[in-house]
Amino acid sequence: MTSIYLLxxxxxxxxxxxxELRVRFAPSPTGYLxxxxxxxxxxxxxxxxNKGGTFILRIEDTDVERSTKxxxxxxxxxxxxxxxxxxxxxxxQSDSFPLYKEYVQKLLDAGKAYKCYCTxxxxxxxxNLAMQEGRKPKYDGTCRDRGDHPDGQxxxxxxxxxxxxxxxxxxxxxxxxxxxxxxxxxxxxQRTDGTxxxxxxxxxxxxxxxxTTVIRGDDHVNNTPRQIQLYEALGFPVPQFxxxxxxxxxxxxxxxxxxxxxxxxxxxxMGFLPEALLNYLVRLGWSNGDDxxxxxxxxxxxxxxxxxxxxxxxxNTEKLLWLNAHYIKNGDPERxxxxxxxxxxxREVTTLGGPDLMAVVKTLQERAQTLVEMADRAVFYYNAPDxxxxxxxxxxxxxxxxxxxxVVTEKLSSAPIDAVVVVDALFKxxxxxxxxxxxxxxxxxxxxxxxxxxxxxxxEIVVTLGIKETLKRISSAREYVTAK
RNA sequence: GUCCCCUUCGUCUAGCCCGGCCCAGGACACCGCCCUUUCACGGCGGCGACACCGGUUCAAAUCCGGUAGGGGACGCCA
Numbered sequence: 405m406t407s408i409y410l411l412x413x414x415x416x417x418x419x420x421x422x423x424e425l426r427v428r429f430a431p432s433p434t435g436y437l438x439x440x441x442x443x444x445x446x447x448x449x450x451x452x453x454n455k456g457g458t459f460i461l462r463i464e465d466t467d468v469e470r471s472t473k474x475x476x477x478x479x480x481x482x483x484x485x486x487x488x489x490x491x492x493x494x495x496x497q498s499d500s501f502p503l504y505k506e507y508v509q510k511l512l513d514a515g516k517a518y519k520c521y522c523t524x525x526x527x528x529x530x531x532n533l534a535m536q537e538g539r540k541p542k543y544d545g546t547c548r549d550r551g552d553h554p555d556g557q558x559x560x561x562x563x564x565x566x567x568x569x570x571x572x573x574x575x576x577x578x579x580x581x582x583x584x585x586x587x588x589x590x591x592x593x594q595r596t597d598g599t600x601x602x603x604x605x606x607x608x609x610x611x612x613x614x615x616t617t618v619i620r621g622d623d624h625v626n627n628t629p630r631q632i633q634l635y636e637a638l639g640f641p642v643p644q645f646x647x648x649x650x651x652x653x654x655x656x657x658x659x660x661x662x663x664x665x666x667x668x669x670x671x672x673x674m675g676f677l678p679e680a681l682l683n684y685l686v687r688l689g690w691s692n693g694d695d696x697x698x699x700x701x702x703x704x705x706x707x708x709x710x711x712x713x714x715x716x717x718x719x720n721t722e723k724l725l726w727l728n729a730h731y732i733k734n735g736d737p738e739r740x741x742x743x744x745x746x747x748x749x750x751r752e753v754t755t756l757g758g759p760d761l762m763a764v765v766k767t768l769q770e771r772a773q774t775l776v777e778m779a780d781r782a783v784f785y786y787n788a789p790d791x792x793x794x795x796x797x798x799x800x801x802x803x804x805x806x807x808x809x810x811v812v813t814e815k816l817s818s819a820p821i822d823a824v825v826v827v828d829a830l831f832k833x834x835x836x837x838x839x840x841x842x843x844x845x846x847x848x849x850x851x852x853x854x855x856x857x858x859x860x861x862x863x864e865i866v867v868t869l870g871i872k873e874t875l876k877r878i879s880s881a882r883e884y885v886t887a888k
Numbered sequence: 889g890u891c892c893c894c895u896u897c898g899u900c901u902a903g904c905c906c907g908g909c910c911c912a913g914g915a916c917a918c919c920g921c922c923c924u925u926u927c928a929c930g931g932c933g934g935c936g937a938c939a940c941c942g943g944u945u946c947a948a949a950u951c952c953g954g955u956a957g958g959g960g961a962c963g964c965c966a
Contacts, residue, residue, distance in 0.1 A: 432965085589962090606966090626893095649893090694901085694913075695914090713901080715959090717899085720917085723900065726916055770928055771927065842925045850926060859927065
């Protein structure tokens with residue numbers, strides 16, 4: 405007798421309006437939150453926000469060996485930094501062991517699961533043999549119909565999977581996916597030591613938490629049919645599934661450390677803004693026409709799981725940088741100043757007694773792609789140059805440079821300096837009066853004030869630095885050039 | 889090996905479901921020009937793709953079949 409496990413999937417909208425949407429992000433705490441996980445979390449979060457549903461954070465720590473508290477903290481830190489707030493949880497799977505046991509027993513009692521006394525050595529041997537002979541390495545069913553129950557002998561519990569037919573589901577992202585049941589073997593749901601296994605816990609949790617839509621990485625596609633069989637054996641309603649494609653490195657291999665940073669927190673430390681990472685991540689695999697920039701609210705409003713692409717995408721730092729630059733350029737200077745502070749301290753720069761940091765930020769917003777770059781460019785405001793770009797200075801005649809310093813000092817001292825336009829006007833005046841070119845005047849002064857040539861506009865620097873400090877720096881540069 | 893999935897510019901993608909508006913649009917990157925006192929910002933322009941082969945059709949990126957390539961899964965990991 406063959407059975408067809410083809411789910412009739414209702415139109416998405418409809419099923420959501422009937423019962424409240426509940427989604428979850430379920431990382432295993434064996435490392436930090438990486439960008440792939442963050443994107444999965446983001447899609448869950450967006451769908452929940454978009455539909456007014458509930459977003460649950462669940463920590464899958466059934467692997468006691470590899471799970472750590474540090475990882476849990478790191479994941480929470482990443483989530484918080486990105487602003488992906490959850491409505492319920494974090495729920496720890498390790499708290500539900502009794503519950504899993506209960507359901508294992510139910511299945512056992514119903515004859516839908518059985519005890520298997522095969523040792524892992526035996527299974528490994530069979531698996532290797534099957535692989536070698538080119539067969540699918542599935543469990544051969546040795547204990548499936550075993551009648552005896554040897555006392556005191558260790559055993560695992562296996563799910564008695566349907567033998568014939570197919571198991572299929574309509575993935576929200578990938579469409580209908582069908583698996584022949586003969587591909588699926590009797591999976592272990594409880595280990596020799598009595599602990600439950602992943603595929604079983606996931607089903608119990610998702611069912612008892614009343615998850616309506618499971619959004620996860622597409623490396624779980626192959627787990628889905630066995631989970632569906634479990635749902636049905638347990639009499640639980642089967643949720644909808646949405647498998648999001650993976651993120652790849654530039655060589656199109658699964659993104660990993662060797663491609664560069666993968667940790668969300670690492671991006672924070674490299675000077676990225678959370679809204680930039682979020683915007684980048686949401687556009688990786690998802691789109692809304694030709695739109696590129698999405699505020700938090702816009703992405704919530706426009707997000708539609710059906711618009712998520714089916715294929716994997718390559719992580720591209722250049723585009724992330726562009727977005728980051730965009731958000732820095734348009735960001736609130738006060739907030740940016742606050743975010744910049746730690747980067748300044750790590751450079752041993754103190755803003756005390758120096759120019760107002762907010763004013764400094766304003767002169768740098770169009771010139772920095774990251775907060776790290778901004779910090780680098782901000783240093784000169786607080787630490788007067790201890791050396792000058794000689795190569796740049798060499799482009800000008802020594803006497804000419806000294807003359808410029810003299811005239812500029814004179815001009816700047818003669819009038820109240822309170823705005824960028826005032827300074828700019830003064831410099832233009834000098835040029836017309838002396839018949840100099842702007843480049844001849846501006847560049848030496850820029851070097852005098854910042855030490856180099858890559859800096860904000862002269863007017864911006866002068867006003868931000870203050871007239872007193874400006875004159876002091878020009879005077880120092882004057883001495884330096886004279887002594888040369 | 890078996891099963892599952894994927895395939896539009898270098899990269900992210902629009903278009904594909906409901907063939908003609910597509911000799912394929914946008915964005916990042918790259919190149920050039922303009923703006924400009926440096927560095928940037930900005931503006932304008934350029935480069936550049938429907939994996940391949942068949943079929944259906946008056947017409948295919950869009951539908952069908954096959955091929956190739958890539959990825960994933962096959963654990964008493966999650």
